[in-house]
Amino acid sequence: MACHVVSIITICFNNPKELEATLRSFEGLSSAIEVVVVDGSPGDACAAVAGSREGITYLHGRDTGKYDAMNKGLAVASGTSAIVINSGDRLVDAVRFSAVVDENRDILDSTIVYGDHLIEFPDIGFSRVSPRHPTLTGIRRGELPSHQAVLIPMRFYRANCYDDTMQYSADTKLMRTAFSQMPSKYLAEAFAVFSAGGISNMPGQxxxxxxxxxxxxxxxxxxxxxxxxxxxxxxxxxxxxxxxxxxxxxxxxxxxxxxxxxxx
CATH class of the missing domain: 1.10.246 (Serum Albumin; Chain A, Domain 1)
Structure with a gap:
């Protein structure tokens, strides 16, 4: 398996339009960055999108949910660090992100590197979210950066995975452990865009x-x-x-x- 500096994990499920937008935002990434797409869709709509692009590691099969899919992607990733940017989300600037990776490559195997993210609201525009530097109290409360803007060393992921028995909060649980155990570095620039089409992460019942x-x-x-x-x-x-x-x-x-x- 070829070794990369960073692996981007992208999961999708029956949303080829959103996957296309995400993969388009990756255009311009350096060869030091690999993209792993994990597709839990029963059909081939997302497969056609992923298959139209070169250099993507593509996994297609059933999973038990988004956190199981993230774990499957991380299991085959070859980077020394990984970031989860799912379908519908996108990089702000692939060329600049590649430069960030290159500028921090000496610490990415041992240090969490994170930045800001943007939330996109239809008909409104963007709102920038700048995470607070995690304190002991903040880590305890789960006041942590968004996973779309966090690079976590793969050595941590090899020993820890997302709790796939959860539906909503496994990313918070995992990042609490990561920020408790590893040093971190904050960069005051936006890595990714989170698309908000409604309160989709709020349970309906x-x-x-x-x-x-x-x-x-x-x-x-x-x-x-x-x-x-x-x-x-x-x-x-x-x-x-x-x-x-x-x-x-x-x-x-x-x-x-x-x-x-x-x-x-």
């Missing part, structure tokens, strides 16, 4: 809200008061959704809701 809450608590080390505050925020968001009777949120409501979700 009350049963899902309770599961989301339990997972968020399990992925963090919260005090009882912090757990109650978290539950209150989830209930308020769900109640707001129910109150509008399934209608689309206004652009401003959607922007505020997604930003709160990304920061919680």
């Amino acid at each position: 009350w049963r899902g809200v309770i599961r989301h809450y339990r997972e968020m608590c399990a992925a963090r080390d919260l005090t009882r008061m912090e757990e109650l505050g978290l539950l209150l925020r989830l209930l308020v968001r769900k109640t707001t959704q129910a109150a509008i009777g399934g209608r689309r949120l206004s652009n401003i409501q959607r922007q505020r809701a997604v930003l709160r979700e990304r920061r919680s």
